[in-house]
Amino acid sequence: MPPKIATLLTIVLILFLFIWESRKGEKVSSALWLPVMWMAITGTRFVGQWLNLGGWNDGNNYQDGSLIDALYFSSLIIIGICVLVSRRIILSKILKNNRWLVVFFCLLFPFYYVVGFSIHRIQTIYQNSWPSCNCSNYYY
Numbered sequence: 001m002p003p004k005i006a007t008l009l010t011i012v013l014i015l016f017l018f019i020w021e022s023r024k025g026e027k028v029s030s031a032l033w034l035p036v037m038w039m040a041i042t043g044t045r046f047v048g049q050w051l052n053l054g055g056w057n058d059g060n061n062y063q064d065g066s067l068i069d070a071l072y073f074s075s076l077i078i079i080g081i082c083v084l085v086s087r088r089i090i091l092s093k094i095l096k097n098n099r100w101l102v103v104f105f106c107l108l109f110p111f112y113y114v115v116g117f118s119i120h121r122i123q124t125i126y127q128n129s130w131p132s133c134n135c136s137n138y139y140y
Helices: 004-021 030-043 069-086 093-099 098-128
Strands: none
Touching: 030 069, 093 098
């Protein structure tokens, strides 16, 4: 299936589901738009790329990100925390009811830290040893 048709069908399906769900008469929280906005941006391009703020063709800038992206994602995180505080969510109760998820993240964190550090180190080494490789073409 061509990508444009798949995108169009996905958008039509999402709009249909939003309209269908809104007709049920149940009140849906507007906080559900936070993950939608997060996934819409990360699923396409980042805000700095949409606004064409530059710096994306430089091979070193893709790791640093942009100030606009940091502000966008920070604002979504702050709004999400405000939603959780307004709903009086008890974090200890959530962690207690999801023990296996907590164990999973505790086991995953050291692995992610070591692998992420190793990948950054390997990129730095290869970037210095392969000057003819223009790796910036592989990133949007």
